[in-house]
Structure formats: C-alpha cells, structure tokens
Amino acid sequence: MDYYPGSIRNLIRTLARLPGIGQKTAERLAMHILQQPVEEANQLARSIVDLKKRLRLCSCCFSLSDDDLCRICRDPSRDNGLVCVVEQPADMASIEKSGAFNGRYHILGGCLSPMDGVGPEDIRITELTHRVQKEGVSEIILATGTNVEGESTAAYIAGILSPLGVKVSRIASGVPMGGDLKYVDQVTLKRAMESRHGI
C-alpha cells in the first residue's frame, strides 16, 4: 500500500478491520470519502464518535438507548405483561421489524456457552428474575437462537422461571416461510414434523 500517502493508508487499514470489508472495498470506500464534500465526511466521523459517546443500555431491558429508558420501555401502549427474551439488541430489532410483538424485551447480552466460559452469571438472568418478580409479568417468551447454545439457554431460563409462577413460552421452530423443502436441513425438518399441528 506504499503507493498511497499515510492518511489514506491509515483510513484503509482502519476500514479493512470492519467485518465484511476487505482490502479492495476499504480502498474503494476511502476513495469515495476522499471525493465527498468535507462536511459529509465529518458527519460520518461525528456520528461514529456520537454513537460511542451517547449510547448506553436501557436501565430496564438492557437494549440500546440514548436515554435512561429505551423507546420501547417508555411506550405506554406496549403490553407490560409480555416480555420477550433475546440474546442481542440486533435480535430485538429483527422482531420489531416483523411487527409481530407488542410487549417489552429483555436483552440477555449473550447466551450460555460453557465452551467460551459464559455461565449464568455472565448474562442478565438475575435481572430477568427481578423483573418477573417486580413488574407483574404474565408471560416470558424465550426468543434466544435455535442453535445449541440458544436452546440450552432457553431451557435453563425456563427452569429458573417456572418456580416463580410465570408462564414461559418458546418461539416456534420449523420450515421458514417461502422455503423450499428440498433446501431445508434435516434438523429443522425433524423439528417441523414433531411440532406439526392440525389445520
């Protein structure tokens, strides 16, 4: 990269550390930023700094927020009795995009993974039991991932919560909508078969 001056090399190197951005893309992005008006490039820089400065976790559900409580926890039209438990803020965003849920969330911040040394005290399970006890939650929907870690996290939380007398449910697994059966893996098909229901 010697053919670029230091300031471009720096930016290319930094951009290439982002996920999914290789050397070539980083070069293309740097060249684009170079040709942008100063104001636009500065805005990009500012929004990166702002993000790290302003963003914190909602004190109730631990999702990303610019304030003490996130938009969803502040929303009076949300059903306080329903709490959907997810691993990461991005999972919450996916469920919100689907528009299928009108309750509130609880972000664990990960899932149980003994291989990586992540135990029950490393994700926000205690905080979840506190919420169940204090907030009069009627149903907890476990929407952790459907991989091994996500499944065992859901099973573990269900075991913790059941003595508290709250209804605990798990999102359904099966063949994705619009999916072609021949491309669906066997574990999913087995699950879809086991969870079949009358129509």
Add this chain to the structure above:
Amino acid sequence: MDYYPGSIRNLIRTLARLPGIGQKTAERLAMHILQQPVEEANQLARSIVDLKKRLRLCSCCFSLSDDDLCRICRDPSRDNGLVCVVEQPADMASIEKSGAFNGRYHILGGCLSPMDGVGPEDIRITELTHRVQKEGVSEIILATGTNVEGESTAAYIAGILSPLGVKVSRIASGVPMGGDLKYVDQVTLKRAMESRHGI
C-alpha cells in the same frame, strides 16, 4: 428503523450512503462499531477527519499526497524521463501494484467526455504540456481507460504532444492474462488480433 435509538440510526443512515453499503450492511457495521472499544471507534473517526484535513494533491503530478510533493515525485530512484498519464489516483495505485513501471505519473483528474461537459480545459492537459517542456521528459505513456472516453482522451493528448517532439506511447490492449478466449468480448478480441506480434 424506529427500533434503534437516534445515534445508531444516524450512523446507519450515514454508512448506507457509502458505495456498495446497503441498509443491512450498514446495520451490521454500526453494531460492530458499537461493540468495539471506544479507542478503536474514535480512531476510525479520526482517520476520516485526518484524511480530509491532511490530504492534498501533489504539486507536480497531482496524485494524492500528504505533503507538497508526493512520495513518487520525491523518489530519486524514479526515472524522470518517463511519465505515465492516468485518469485517477486509483489507476496510479493499480499500476504501482503491478510493479511494471519505474517512472513518474501525471494524473489528469478525469477524461474528455463531451456528453458530461468535460472538455480539454477541465482535465490537466496544460499542466502536462508544461511538464513535458520543463522537465525534459523523453516518453509519455498514455494509460487512460480503454473505453471510448479514455481512447479519445489518449488520442487528443497524443495530438497535443506530438509537436513538442516527445515520444508518445499507449498501453497495449488485448486479451487479459489468464483469460479464457470464450469469455473475452469481441472488441477486445478484434484489438488483440490487430495488435498481434511475432513470437
């Protein structure tokens, strides 16, 4: 995007304006930046601001540089008699990567394109003739693009330079190395046939 707080929405919107970065990728990048240590995110912001602040054009060849003269123009081991004319700094970077050239460059900043209102006075042709007259250049290699605009720009510059008594050459066109003949377009094949040489 209402499910993200304002500071993330801002960053996603700004990132999604970059070329080749769509909404999904912008979200993924923002989430990554969010999880980076503050120092790393700030460094990304700083290198963007730095780039716009420090970078200028080399006063001799008009390539990108952090100083008055670029690294190549300052390099005494470069052959001052050879000047390769390219459209953009990225073209120069490509030739440098190939390692096939040890002279200096001249960056036009574009190519003639009457359709877009780009005439000879809009690209750095006058500056090139000055260099030829002042710097004792022995050969000008025209490495503009091989599309219609690049070809006509090369032809135009050759016409301007030939009265100055300097040797003017054009990079060869033909079948790319490692290319399969059946995938090569007809114009390229025609050119490769016309420019055939004894072996």
